[in-house]
Amino acid sequence: MSAECIYRLLLRAYPPDFRAEYGREMVLLFRDQCRESDVRTVGFWATVLCDVARSAPALRVEAWRERGRDNTRTMEVLMKLAAMLTVLVGAFGVLNVMVEWGAALTGTIGGMHALALVLGVFASALLLGAGAAILRPTQRGRQAARLALLASLVMIVAARLLFPWMSVFSQLVGIGFPVAILIALHWPHRVSPSGAV
């Protein structure tokens, strides 16, 4: 096995992206080193191994951090989309309860039904507020969103208990949506480290 073949195997210690970008240049440089040194000596290979052992783990860690940063960025974009969807669902909920309230007023409306509708309005308004809070990229905004989502969840559950004829769709959106957003808000958010040379 030639020295270059051994070095190509050693290159596998580096991250794939780094290898793709600089692998050819590194092999060229190694070839130059081979021309000027005796590749049969232990000292030559000790230097080569030392270089790989010193640089490859650091580059692996950097690549891993870079991937982490990309995941965080993707998560931030997804959270923004989720926040906009929360605002829309909240606004739709308020309108829906208002329409239902108007329809109920044409007939007789029971006390429990009226209370459930009031709770529905508040739950939807809280959902709307939670969406607006998530759009603020601060810890305080996230904390406010969590509280609003929890309060909205409690109100929808209370409305469901007061008014058992609540539609399956309303239950799915009113309970499932805040739960999903609460889970997403617990996703770890890393701070991007500053670039070092």
Next chain:
Amino acid sequence: MVTKRRAARPPEAYLPLPPATFHILLALADGELHGYAIMKGVAARSEGTVRLGPGTLYGSLKRLLEAGLVEEGGERVDPERGDERRRYYRLTPLGLSVARAEARRLDAMVRAARRKKLIGVRPA
């Protein structure tokens, strides 16, 4: 030619530089060089005390490119070596400023060491 840059920071924000990084910037202060020429330049300037292997050299160059201190100058055959095409690297204006700032920092340290008679006096 791909050059990755971060948002501009003052040159002092990059200090202190790792020795290998400063050696690479010093080598590139002479003009565009490919990897092997940088390696030879560093070894010659340090009288053989600093020897950059391919991993250390290209790892540092990758970081310098990402920080915007160095940029790629295209690929061409080295007329002296006349073999395969090699990628050339050169300093950016920011890289030159950072190298100057690091040189000033080291100069101040050497002057302080001289004032304290740690260097520049013959040992007894």
